[in-house]
Amino acid sequence: MDEISRLFPERLQKELNRILAHRWDTLQEIRLRLQQPIELIFNQTHEQLAHLVPDKHDFTHIIQQLSDYSLYRMEEELREGYMTIEGGHRVGLSGKVNTLHGSVKAIQYITFLNIRIAKQKVGTANKVISYLYQQGYVNTLIIGAPQTGKTTLIRDIARMISSGWKHIPSNKVGIIDERSEIAASIKGIPQHDVGARTDVMDACPKAEGMMMMIRSMSPEVLIVDEIGGQKDVDALMEALHAGVAVVCTVHGHSLEELKRRPGVQVLLEGRIFERFILLNRTAASGYTYTIYDANQRNLLTEKMGGYS
Template identity: 45%
Template sequence: MEQEQVVTFFSEGIRHVLQAACLNFGNIYEIRLRVSQPLLLSSQEGEIFLDDKGRRTRDLKRAFRVTAEELSETLEIISEYSLYAYEEELRQGFLTVPGGHRVGVAGRTVLSGKRVDGMRDISCLNLRLAHEKKGCADSVFSWVYGKEVAHTLIISPPRCGKTTLLRDLIRQISNGTSSCPGRTVGVVDERSEIAGCYQGIAQNDVGIRTDVLDGCPKAEGMMMLIRSMAPQVVAVDELGDYEDIHAIESVVHCGCKLLATVHGNSLEDLRRKPLFQRLMEERVFERYLLLGYEKRAGVIRGIYDADGQPL
């Protein structure tokens, strides 16, 4: 990941600090800005604080602190000086920027009844860096795509690489191999994290036969894809509510194959969730991929069949 691209999202003061630090942005997960608080970077090696010269420090009194002006300037740069044009995204709490990176925002919400209608007095920004790792699904591809694509659920704790793995599976299934023909894949990218669309164009490589519904609720998007794009495979990230589960059943009954992810630490953890208990009992998913974190994200801890037996 190029430093030159990442630092351009920030105000001049923050940009100088990041440039002086000579960071490997391939190892950085998040860059957090909070008004009057230290600039905070989350990385593979843990939290990083920098002083105003870009030097690492554990002394918070010396750490570079973000001013309201710096945060406001950063927000203007990210929104291309037209924040009003991003009102719909702000309602969802984030903006997507070139490169597929996502900027989370927090501040005072503007309500219309019980509905969030916008946000003002923004005081916190979180740039989540997209890490595209082509080939990270190589070790599991043959378990997911044999004679046909298997209904697959990726189970992972937060920040262990489930979206990165899902993205590479989508890319490989879409492109195909010498022994596995490419399949038409429909992606519902509710949070713009899989394809990382910017102005409707995928910034991440999701394959040559992939169609993306960006910023669309998963349940509604799955049905829209089935009706309009005739996918052979449907992919979604972070299943979580009853509407998602109902849509999954419709996808399966329509003959489409399903790729999905969910937060969890184990199959037993998943069985304790009422939403997934019935899906597991009915053997809807034919493969379960369990991820963990052991010195690095994306470690495959286990591959299981429809009955939860290790393969």
């Protein structure tokens, strides 16, 4: 976790290392607020560190480290409100926003930071993957509420498709990573392992990205995050007609709920997808997934691998 602790000034760094000694594994977020105690979010609990209160100087230090002492290069990040750092971790920024003609220009005073620890869970898709293959990969829709492991799963699916598994040979994979969450690229270089035969279109609007990818990189499988809205659906249809298998995720709690959503409805009723994977997370059973076939019959319900 060197990439993260190096951001902090010495005083905070020492304390955090002491407090987190062997709990880095379960750490999800480190939240900093100016003149407020640092907050640590773990898988199950959260903690306030009353004796660690970052001041203005600490914030300047962290921001200098984040920006490589060159805040002027962070124009886009300051507009988007987040940046990706080495190791695929993401830092959310908040504070006073400057606007120009009604749209956000940049965050000027950064007073809130949220460092989200990225953990690539290799092996999540081990069991799922065999359900996605029938003499070639089939179109798959992954459905889940936030924080149910959608992105983690789709990342591992991408990795497995592009490196092959058991007797199945590897395939060319194209990832449209609009929110830089699947591959977590810095300057176009993926920070997560997404497989050797994977091309990534980072920070690209999905609809355009899908067409660009098909035109220029001829992928065999397209991986897309967070489908929603008419434009995305249109582009998706186009991709399907081009003969590319698509694996994508969508926000939702159940198949029934999705059927009522106008934008996404088409995807479910048009019999486009042959597999649906519904992700769930409950306090009692942890992360689980259910796989449905094209007729929405239940094929398998299981606990997700790789999660504790």
